[in-house]
Amino acid sequence: MIIFFAVFLLTLLVITAIAIVRTENLFVAVMLTSIFSLLMAANFFILDAADVALTEAAIGAGVTTVIFLSALSLTAERERSQTTAKWLTIGVVSVTALVLMYATFDKPLLGDPNAPVHQHVAPWYLENTPILIDIPNVVTAVLSSFRGYDTLGEVFVVFAACIGVLFLLSAGNGIKAEDETPKSQGLRHHLIPKVVGRLLVPFIVLFGLYVQFHGEYGPGGGFQAGAIIATAFILHALLEGERAALAAMPRAALLGMAVAGAMLYGMVGVVCIALGGNFLDYSVLHSNPVIGQQIGIIVIEAGVGITVCGALLSIFHAFTSRRGLN
Amino acid sequence: MSLVQHLSALQVVVPLLSAPLIVLLRPPGLAWAAATATSLMAFTIAIALAIGVSNGNNFAYEMGSWPAPYGITLGVDAFSAILLLITTGASSFALVGGKRSIDSQVEASRQPLFYSAWLLLLAGLVGIVVATDAFNIFVFMEISSLASYVLIAGGPDRRALPAVFKYLIMGTIGATFYLIGVGLIYMMTGTLNLADMAVRIQDVSDQSPILVAAGFITIGLALKAAVFPLHLWLPNAYTHAPHAVTVFLAACATKVALYVLIRFDFIVFQPNLAGHALQFAYFLMPLALLAIIVASAAALFEPNLKRLLAYSSVAQIGYISLGASLVSKAGLTASVLHIFNHSLAKGALFLSVACLAMGFSSTRLEALAGAGRTMPWTMAAFTIAGLSLIGVPGTAGFISKWYLISAVLNEGALGVGLAAVIVVSSLMAAVYIWKVIEVAYFQLPHDGSTAVREAPIELLAVTGLAALANIYYGLFSDVPVSLSSDAAQLLLGVTP
Amino acid sequence: MELLGYYNYWVFAILLVIGLYTVIAKGNLIKKLLGLSIFQSAVFLMYITMNKVEGGTAPIILKGATDQIFSNPLPQVLILTAIVVGVSTTAVGLAIVVRIKETYGSIEEHQIFEADQTP
Numbered sequence: 001m002i003i004f005f006a007v008f009l010l011t012l013l014v015i016t017a018i019a020i021v022r023t024e025n026l027f028v029a030v031m032l033t034s035i036f037s038l039l040m041a042a043n044f045f046i047l048d049a050a051d052v053a054l055t056e057a058a059i060g061a062g063v064t065t066v067i068f069l070s071a072l073s074l075t076a077e078r079e080r081s082q083t084t085a086k087w088l089t090i091g092v093v094s095v096t097a098l099v100l101m102y103a104t105f106d107k108p109l110l111g112d113p114n115a116p117v118h119q120h121v122a123p124w125y126l127e128n129t130p131i132l133i134d135i136p137n138v139v140t141a142v143l144s145s146f147r148g149y150d151t152l153g154e155v156f157v158v159f160a161a162c163i164g165v166l167f168l169l170s171a172g173n174g175i176k177a178e179d180e181t182p183k184s185q186g187l188r189h190h191l192i193p194k195v196v197g198r199l200l201v202p203f204i205v206l207f208g209l210y211v212q213f214h215g216e217y218g219p220g221g222g223f224q225a226g227a228i229i230a231t232a233f234i235l236h237a238l239l240e241g242e243r244a245a246l247a248a249m250p251r252a253a254l255l256g257m258a259v260a261g262a263m264l265y266g267m268v269g270v271v272c273i274a275l276g277g278n279f280l281d282y283s284v285l286h287s288n289p290v291i292g293q294q295i296g297i298i299v300i301e302a303g304v305g306i307t308v309c310g311a312l313l314s315i316f317h318a319f320t321s322r323r324g325l326n
Numbered sequence: 327m328s329l330v331q332h333l334s335a336l337q338v339v340v341p342l343l344s345a346p347l348i349v350l351l352r353p354p355g356l357a358w359a360a361a362t363a364t365s366l367m368a369f370t371i372a373i374a375l376a377i378g379v380s381n382g383n384n385f386a387y388e389m390g391s392w393p394a395p396y397g398i399t400l401g402v403d404a405f406s407a408i409l410l411l412i413t414t415g416a417s418s419f420a421l422v423g424g425k426r427s428i429d430s431q432v433e434a435s436r437q438p439l440f441y442s443a444w445l446l447l448l449a450g451l452v453g454i455v456v457a458t459d460a461f462n463i464f465v466f467m468e469i470s471s472l473a474s475y476v477l478i479a480g481g482p483d484r485r486a487l488p489a490v491f492k493y494l495i496m497g498t499i500g501a502t503f504y505l506i507g508v509g510l511i512y513m514m515t516g517t518l519n520l521a522d523m524a525v526r527i528q529d530v531s532d533q534s535p536i537l538v539a540a541g542f543i544t545i546g547l548a549l550k551a552a553v554f555p556l557h558l559w560l561p562n563a564y565t566h567a568p569h570a571v572t573v574f575l576a577a578c579a580t581k582v583a584l585y586v587l588i589r590f591d592f593i594v595f596q597p598n599l600a601g602h603a604l605q606f607a608y609f610l611m612p613l614a615l616l617a618i619i620v621a622s623a624a625a626l627f628e629p630n631l632k633r634l635l636a637y638s639s640v641a642q643i644g645y646i647s648l649g650a651s652l653v654s655k656a657g658l659t660a661s662v663l664h665i666f667n668h669s670l671a672k673g674a675l676f677l678s679v680a681c682l683a684m685g686f687s688s689t690r691l692e693a694l695a696g697a698g699r700t701m702p703w704t705m706a707a708f709t710i711a712g713l714s715l716i717g718v719p720g721t722a723g724f725i726s727k728w729y730l731i732s733a734v735l736n737e738g739a740l741g742v743g744l745a746a747v748i749v750v751s752s753l754m755a756a757v758y759i760w761k762v763i764e765v766a767y768f769q770l771p772h773d774g775s776t777a778v779r780e781a782p783i784e785l786l787a788v789t790g791l792a793a794l795a796n797i798y799y800g801l802f803s804d805v806p807v808s809l810s811s812d813a814a815q816l817l818l819g820v821t822p
Numbered sequence: 823m824e825l826l827g828y829y830n831y832w833v834f835a836i837l838l839v840i841g842l843y844t845v846i847a848k849g850n851l852i853k854k855l856l857g858l859s860i861f862q863s864a865v866f867l868m869y870i871t872m873n874k875v876e877g878g879t880a881p882i883i884l885k886g887a888t889d890q891i892f893s894n895p896l897p898q899v900l901i902l903t904a905i906v907v908g909v910s911t912t913a914v915g916l917a918i919v920v921r922i923k924e925t926y927g928s929i930e931e932h933q934i935f936e937a938d939q940t941p
Contacts, residue, residue, distance in 0.1 A: 003826050010833040017840045017860050026852055033856055040863055048893035049870045050880040052901050059909050071916040075923040079850040089847040093839035100835040103538040120516040122894045138881040138895040149389040149398045153465035154903045160446045161910030164476040167439040168917040259346040266343040279335040281391040315913050468907045484925040488934050491918050498911050506865055513872045
């Protein structure tokens with residue numbers, strides 16, 4: 001039964017992708033991309049990747065769509081150009097596809113528990129997480145502790161994107177939105193979104209906080225939580241307008257959040273060195289190494305959530321407050 | 327000092343954690359000072375690591391104290407040490423000398439963000455070099471790529487924007503191809519640690535996903551390293567970037583991608599895949615030759631000085647690939663040595679371009695007429711660095727070309743042909759360097775440019791130092807040569 | 823299960839080339855970024871496909887329950903990172919596109935190319 005559903009989802013993915021390529025209206029294309037992300041998230045869920053499904057839904061379907069739409073409002077709505085070198089490209093990419101499909105037949109079967117990928121490292125994580133770290137969600141354990149250095153890198157990727165967008169969109173003379181134009185009043189005059197939205201915002205924030213602190217016990221963690229809380233603030237900004245949103249959370253505070261989260265993560269690592277362990281070795285944070293690990297994980301996840309939230313909001317405001325040189 | 331054991335981690339952590347702090351520094355000049363101090367600290371750490379490596383220390387480090395392959399480990403060997411030296415060195419030189427150059431191209435209010443991105447680029451590059459885990463390399467590769475996109479688009483030249491967009495697209499495709507390759511290998515071996523991979527791949531080495539993985543990883547890294555014909559993003563990106571940024575990028579960014587490619591190939595694939603050494607050679611050598619010839623030819627006809635030097639870089643990457651494709655100790659030694667010497671030469675050349683740009687309004691060759699008279703010290707440094715690029719005896723470039731030609735001549739008849747290509751391309755380099763010298767020394771300055779004064783003293787000093795380093799390492803080359811041959815030994819000696 | 827496994831990998835290959843085609847052949851810069859996004863999502867699908875163990879569930883260990891089969895946690899960690907990296911790249915790419923629109927007045931590749939040829 002599941003098999004048919006999975007096959008159906010996968011086929012829908014391909015159809016959506018083809019539709020994205022062929023449509024000329026960019027707004028439609030972005031909406032289809034959002035649907036594509038949601039289908040992908042559903043697929044991940046079927047494949048037992050709950051954390052990834054949550055992340056893909058929150059970040060892929062949610063945040064990416066918002067950023068694309070704000071960029072679209074500053075550029076163009078329709079695609080105007082011809083497709084270049086169509087047949088040559090089709091030829092090249094078909095060869096790539098065939099090569100990949102050729103490699104398919106030697107791959108381990110889906111779900112085969114004896115496949116190499118399920119030996120060696122994975123069983124060790126599954127066995128030792130209860131002993132060494134004692135939290136139920138193994139993915140969080142691997143993400144924050146065993147491979148915590150990668151996650152540090154990931155936080156800094158988000159930070160780099162944040163300062164990158166801020167740097168690029170602070171150039172030249174885009175008119176800032178501190179002037180009160182009709183657009184910056186948001187949806188204030190539309191009653192239904194306003195009422196419903198105002199009800200939803202606190203619940204979304206609450207859910208985000210739940211996801212943040214329950215990352216060790218169930219699917220969740222800093223990235224998803226940061227994205228969800230950012231979504232709540234973006235909803236608020238859409239409803240109330242740019243000015244009110246920036247009065248509530250000024251740009252400097254957002255940049256400060258991005259910096260603070262990244263530094264929090266890094267400083268945990270430095271503190272670990274100061275206490276005699278290696279970088280990011282949380283077991284020295286407490287006399288009981290297991291508790292030390294849990295403390296470390298909570299703190300760095302908080303750092304991750306703060307940075308992701310601050311960075312995504314900074315990026316959003318950078319786009320929406322830039323008026324083109326019309 | 328107990329910090330010594332943490333050195334390989336500190337090499338990454340110091341620039342990485344300084345980047346967010348610099349964003350908060352509003353007063354003008356303070357961001358530059360903090361960035362320069364951090365870069366110099368990183369340079370010191372790199373020197374300490376290099377000294378430790380020549381004493382036999384390999385600085386293996388377990389992040390979070392989890393052993394490999396369950397956790398992520400770092401390691402520094404001779405090959406890494408050379409790359410750490412040139413990366414941190416290039417960053418420090420560019421920052422120390424480039425303050426006024428950057429001031430003239432980036433508005434003061436945006437500079438904290440600019441310098442923060444610079445340090446993120448530095449952290450990303452050194453993070454790649456000390457890594458021993460394939461996915462860790464991917465993460466830091468993306469940090470460095472994002473930061474470099476930002477830096478390239480930082481100047482006032484609007485043509486940087488389409489150039490950096492193209493770089494973003496091609497770079498992301500490259501990184502994603504690398505990710506596909508790593509995924510396929512992980513699927514077949516169950517591990518991400520490079521040394522562990524080399525062991526476990528033996529059981530599955532004849533199956534198709536591994537070969538496909540090797541292909542994807544090679545193409546992905548070749549895109550990042552600007553190996554011909556995937557170099558299309560490089561000329562425009564280097565030309566329109568701010569001048570200090572070009573110094574940093576040209577000296578080390580593509581070399582780090584080549585480092586990963588060579589490392590992956592020699593440590594993971596070659597000992598284990600039958601016939602891979604030949605496949606590697608047949609694949610890489612023609613591309614290297616094409617890079618050398620075509621890019622040198624393009625440089626001959628190029629009217630813009632920065633783009634001329636960018637094409638020259640593509641050709642030099644061809645030399646490095648040629649050495650690697652010989653799959654011999656001599657070839658690899660020449661290759662690694664050229665990584666070092668080329669960054670000295672190109673770094674000095676682009677530093678002199680930064681000097682020239684401070685006086686002249688354009689970097690087109692015709693605009694630089696008479697520079698020899700109005701900016702004599704700058705042109706002197708340029709000439710020395712240019713001679714090193716050509717490979718004139720007495721300069722660093724000569725040493726690596728000499729090693730390359732001797733390595734190539736070991737290959738019999740094919741080797742003679744290759745040596746001929748190297749000599750011809752060096753002559754082409756002589757021609758395009760001469761073009762610049764001719765305009766600078768033998769043409770009269772334009773009317774407006776007689777008021778041009780010499781470059782700011784700090785930039786000039788750094789440029790001169792870089793140029794003199796070319797001569798120093800041309801005459802006393804034992805340190806780079808011994809590190810290079812250690813590196814080659816390591817790369818080849820990993821047979822089980 | 824076998825068919826589903828192969829189907830997963832084939833869909834990955836098809837999505838990969840759809841994305842790659844869009845990036846190379848389409849001239850509109852935002853379309854290219856959308857194609858890049860599809861291209862990266864395809865890779866995520868491949869990694870997560872290898873994550874599944876037959877009869878297993880998500881790797882969350884419940885206290886007291888023994889004898890559970892879990893799916894592999896490691897690819898999930900890698901893809902979490904990759905998703906975040908992907909969205910960061912998209913954000914920077916879009917910022918560049920906005921700047922291009924402001925300075926060149928167009929986001930179609932051929933128009934930008936022509937604009938740069940004239941001086």
